[in-house]
Amino acid sequence: MMGPREVIREERMKIAYIIANQLMEKYGTDVEAIGIYGSLARKTDGPFSDIEIKCILNSIEDGFSYEWTSGDWKAEVNLDNKQNIVEEATTVEENWPLTHGQFFTILPIYDPKGFFQELRQKASSVDNTIFKEAICKTLVEEMYEYMGKLRNIKIQGPETFLPALAVEIATAGAMILGLHHKRYFTTSAQVLPEALGLLNRPDGFDKLCQLVMSGHLYDSKRILDACENFWNGLLDWSKKNGYVINYSNSVPF
Incomplete structure (x- = not known):
C-alpha cells in the first residue's frame, strides 16, 4: 500500500539530515542556514508526520519550495531569501497564531552564524x-x-x-x-x-x-x-x- 506509512522519529531525522546535506552540496557557500520546522522540530511528530525544512540562501531573490513524496513519507523544503524571511517573520496578519509558530521553534541543522536565533528574536519583538x-x-x-x-x-x-x-x-x-x-x-x-x-x-x-x-x-x-x-x-x-x-x-x- 502506498504511504504514508509509519516512520519512527529517528528515521525521519536521518532523512532530514540527508536532505540537508544534499542542499549543502547543491548550493554550497550560498547557504546561510538550514533548519527543521513543524512537528519534527517541536518533537511532537507522529508516525505519519511530514518532514519540513527551511533553507536560507544569500543570493536567491524569490523563494520557492520543493514538495514531494517517496511513497512512504512526504517532505517539503522551503528555500528563502534571508531578507524576505525576516520580513515574513515580523509581519502580523490575522492568521499569525497559526503560521508563525515555525519561527519560534526551528531546529537548526546548519546555522554557523546563529541566523535562526536572530530570526526568533525579531519575530518576538514586534510592537x-x-x-x-x-x-x-x-x-x-x-x-x-x-x-x-x-x-x-x-x-x-x-x-x-x-x-x-x-x-x-x-x-x-x-x-x-x-x-x-x-x-x-x-x-x-x-x-x-x-x-x-x-x-x-x-x-x-x-x-x-x-x-x-x-x-x-x-x-x-x-x-x-x-x-x-x-x-x-x-x-x-x-x-x-x-x-x-x-x-x-x-x-x-
Whole structure:
C-alpha cells in the first residue's frame, strides 16, 4: 500500500539530515542556514508526520519550495531569501497564531552564524500596536463578514453550510485570542483546545468551541444561537480591550 506509512522519529531525522546535506552540496557557500520546522522540530511528530525544512540562501531573490513524496513519507523544503524571511517573520496578519509558530521553534541543522536565533528574536519583538491593528482588521474583514453570512443563512439558507461556518467563526475567534496574547498555536489540530487555555476569553467563545469540537453540528438553531452569542460577547470583549471597529458612511477613498 502506498504511504504514508509509519516512520519512527529517528528515521525521519536521518532523512532530514540527508536532505540537508544534499542542499549543502547543491548550493554550497550560498547557504546561510538550514533548519527543521513543524512537528519534527517541536518533537511532537507522529508516525505519519511530514518532514519540513527551511533553507536560507544569500543570493536567491524569490523563494520557492520543493514538495514531494517517496511513497512512504512526504517532505517539503522551503528555500528563502534571508531578507524576505525576516520580513515574513515580523509581519502580523490575522492568521499569525497559526503560521508563525515555525519561527519560534526551528531546529537548526546548519546555522554557523546563529541566523535562526536572530530570526526568533525579531519575530518576538514586534510592537503591540501591530497586533492590535491585526485584531481590528480581523474583526472587520473576517468576523463581520462571517456574521453577515450567518444571518443570511438564517433567513434564506442553505443551512447545510452552517457547520462549516461555525468552524470558521470559532477559528477566527481563536486567532483573535492568539493575537491578543501574542501566542502561537502549535498546529491547526490544536487551535481550539489551546485557545480555550488562554485567559480573558470573550463570552460565548467556550460554548461555541465546545460545540465545534464535539462534532455535534446538526442542530441549526443551536449553531445559530452559539455563533450569535459569541459575536455579542466578542463585541463587548473588543470594547473592553480597546479594539475598535471604525464605522463610516462614506467611502474611505
